[in-house]
Amino acid sequence: MECKLVNLSNDNVGIAQLNPLIFSVEQKLSILYDVVRWQLAKRRVGTHKTKGISDISGTTAKPYSQKRTGRARQGSLRSPQFRGGGIIFGPVVRSYAYSLNKKVRKFGLKIALSLKYSNNQVVVLDNLDIDVKKTSEMCKYIKNFKFSSFLIVGDYGDNLLYAARNLHYVNLIKPIGLNVFDILNHECVMLTSGALKHLEGRLL
Incomplete structure (x- = not known):
């Protein structure tokens, strides 16, 4: 050619x-x-990330007693249902290459x-x-x-x-x-x- x-x-x-x-x-x-x-x-730069429950700074103590409070049972203030709590199944740092x-x-x-x-x-x-x-x-x-x-x-x-x-x-x-x-x-x-x-x- x-x-x-x-x-x-x-x-x-x-x-x-x-x-x-x-x-x-x-x-x-x-x-x-x-x-x-x-x-x-x-x-792609997979640097997106949210904080999970293990990444949130805070106490590990149980917020109040399990029983006799009339409230729902809770084990941590870092749980996702609380303000400032962790994100469940959020994005983490990863590579998209294959x-x-x-x-x-x-x-x-x-x-x-x-x-x-x-x-x-x-x-x-x-x-x-x-x-x-x-x-x-x-x-x-x-x-x-x-x-x-x-x-x-x-x-x-x-x-x-x-x-x-x-x-x-x-x-x-x-x-x-x-x-x-x-x-x-x-x-x-x-x-x-x-x-x-x-x-x-x-x-x-």
Whole structure:
């Protein structure tokens, strides 16, 4: 599979070879659902917590006698029926992460890339070695491509990162961090030639 190789000015500089085992696989949307759900579950921060009866500060003494008071029997003032008492079956600190097979995760990444390629939303860049220090300069490069949001994958320098971080529709990511959720969350995926080699070693 052949694809145009361009620079950030959208000038054609050659031909890039795309592996059909990565960019032309069967599109199973159920796999994408499973992978995105797994990613979002890992991102959840389960720090919600309420105080149970053992977490409430207070005496452990019985508030009054068991019998002969005419009142309901009570064993602790920290019980949930009292003001300031504990919460029964409240949320506790936990992790929402769960495991997903590596084959499914790899297949999901292939499907996401294939989906973008079939919709002509994959751009292959020669490199990211440009002298950009201002956000306005980065905007001029991005305007050469007619998409609403961009995920740029490759080895970039700090100057490029600083120039792009104020653009909410442009995200930079290293090849090792490429994932299904970010691919689907951006209209255009820009891959450098180095990122293509990394993907072949990672997915094949």
